[in-house]
Amino acid sequence: MSAELEEIHEECGIFGVWGDPDASRLTYFGLHALQHRGQEGAGIVSNDHGHLISHRGLGLLTQVFHDESQIERLKGEAAIGHVRYATAGSSSFDNIQPFTFRFHDGDMSLCHNGNLTNCPSLRRKLENEGAIFRSNSDTEVLMHLIRRSPRSTLLDRLCDALNTVHGGFAYLLLTEHEMIGALDPNGFRPLTLGRMKNGAYVLSSETCALDVVGAERVRDIQPGEIVVVDNDGYRIVQYAPHTQLSICSMEFIYFARPDSDIYGVNVHSARKRMGSRLALESAVEADMVIGVPNSSLSAAAGYAEISGLPNEMGLVKNQYVARTFIQPTQELREQGVRMKLSAVRSVVSGKRVVVIDDSIVRGTTSRHIVQLLKEAGAAEVHMRISSPPLKYPCFYGIDISTTKELIAAKKSVEEIREFIGADSLAFLSLDGLVESIGLQGDAPYGGLCVAYFNGDYPTALDDYEADFLASLPSEDCERLAHFAECNSEYVGNEFHSSIVSHHARRALRVDS
Template identity: 65%
Template structure:
């Protein structure tokens, strides 16, 4: 299908309108969802609920599950936490059938409506399709405009819906053929799960921006989900990470691993290791907690605090980095801040006043721990600076002699369009202030960040391909791909040589560049097939 591009000017106007909306709503880093799918189990919806529960940190604004009962798909979705949406047990009971996909969403501004809560579902005259997406499509706006001009009617304002339209419009003969064609038109970050009456499909973008893993239940049934932590809670074993450009098909015959493109490369989002993923998850062979500890240790070496008495981590996500900092320096790792566990993540609250209130309600200083101490305050990131600003003040009010802020990632300067959809630099403290201005604003006695080189070393991806295998664009301005509809929004930085974009890959990324996949066998037709048999040795 011929999809015309949008003129740069129209896109710039649209982005300007969006930015205005963003400014009013003071949008957070969004577009970070969790997805889970299972095929071939009587308890499919219940299992999906448990899996999503383990992924709740990835999105808290809405949740949904779609099940497949003998070829008929049924959808339940709503706004709020998973436990709110499924408070009434009848909603899970309604999701009968032996396969299900689910989604927890972190909404975009102006689109908090239930129509954007996933999994999305469409009823065609000849089949139903349900779709769950983690990521952000960078050419969605221009594709949508072109599709609408050709008569398409969208049900939602979500970028994800594009894929369903592209599948329907494809002239390919089979569903997989249509899906492959659609996957080759969309750009940006995507881990997609699709459920049809006949199978479950999982596809990862050609850069593997988002984490996506395959697991297997003891009885043999396959799971595909965002993080390994979701496999652990349901008792599934980890099988493999989905590779860039792969298309997995799961049905009653087992799992077939195919690919929709051979033009791939590896650029896992470093923010998954820094902040987003759970510490008990492992992404491409790297445990997140251990990576964060190494970031903390590297930070201690790069940004030492000579007169420090204690290290204090900011609960939750920086506790691992604080442990690494303390271990490397021999300083006591103290609980100088306590978190009220009933407050959700602040970073993903949709408005600034809500975020500020959330920080106050969420974190309190432990006076007897910090009084008269020179404190090294370790956090994993400064985005808007809301958290640092409040807790430095809080620690000083609690009697700390000095507060030295150490951030276990580099300065966050540029937006992300691949999944953490910060579409503007306006809100980023690191984009609008010098290091000293930042230090002054957060009222810290000193402030230091980890360098990009040390971050990459600390993650220590077991990868021997080209580049680092990671996306670090937020820190160094080197985007691993073009950003299409968003390009105009970064033209200022491009003109100043602060930002550049690698072209899309034209070669094959070899999965065996990741050590965990080196023993896998590829069939003569290029696919890998795994039967859904009971795992040997498991009852």
């Protein structure tokens, strides 16, 4: 199995500019800072006095925009852009965003970060009513809903549409007169508003992209909010009557760049605190700490600091392996980690090594890392994971769609340790994760979505729910139902109602 199959991927990154004569070029640089959020396709749409101009393509941003003329053609003082990793919809040109729509009353472009949990049923309903789709991405559903709303203004129609779709989403829309951003009622995906020195406004998935274009953060878009940017400035509209912050915890663990801030929390600092807490929870006698590059280096620094062990570079990442078009041999494909990671023999030989990684998905990469280090002469390899075990799928925009993909759903910690060949294995506790990230507020789990670790989803799962509940082992179903019944602070969570009902029906079938 290749290393790529072990990795977790987030859906995409979005970036937009309003009020700058070089909007498309700024959008290009903003997307370049967000390239880690998606490498399968990219696109930019500019607004040239009401006429929307688009350029999209498959591949990395530098492959899609490989000629200066492609940026120069995108004229205008406003632009939105998108980098994509496919979780909903296939990896085809038809699904590359932003989508541009030509209407009698004006052009409109749209791009999206996240995943809609009720997309299949909405799409079937729209198709039955005569809607024609040109892609199989869930993003297009929103535009059909906007156009079918009976309300008189675009903003009102958008509010109708946003209250119809469910799941995790951050949207950017570009029209002749405005740029609009919108966030789901749980804020699963980050979205930030910034302002440049010349007064232009910027919307971005992460603050690291604001830094690249020289914009200062104005505010984070909050759950259930719409931000409308036009020539008069910006205004905020609350479209959702009920909101509860549940930002994806994987943003802090893995996805976001360490120089980004999310709801006032720096990602590097949060990861370092995770490593520190991990050292307190699962200390081990060793000679050094090494982090798996790149997203685990911050946690490794925290672990080393608390444990008093030296933080060494025992693994080196080949930053360019994903850029090659030459196919590896079958032997290299089966040992794909060797193309991405190399052990530093002179550092680890004869040493007891603590390896810090951010997560274990299927276990194949961890097994190869342990093998690499032991082949390089490491006397002991102790794996420490700066997140809890991944046991449940995500339905809000991460490509972990089934429990069967996750080793922790099938094996105990000791069984995973045996599978990967480590001398010891420990994960960060759920409380340790929540407290290390340290978001302010009184939302459940400190405002984080932690469903991948404990199965407690903050929303109904809609079209995914029946299959997911049917796949749950009886003991998980019983545990989640008991949790939902005993925790009054979660009253109103539709998923809790579903799990309680499902457990009751399952118990009734067993008794009968």
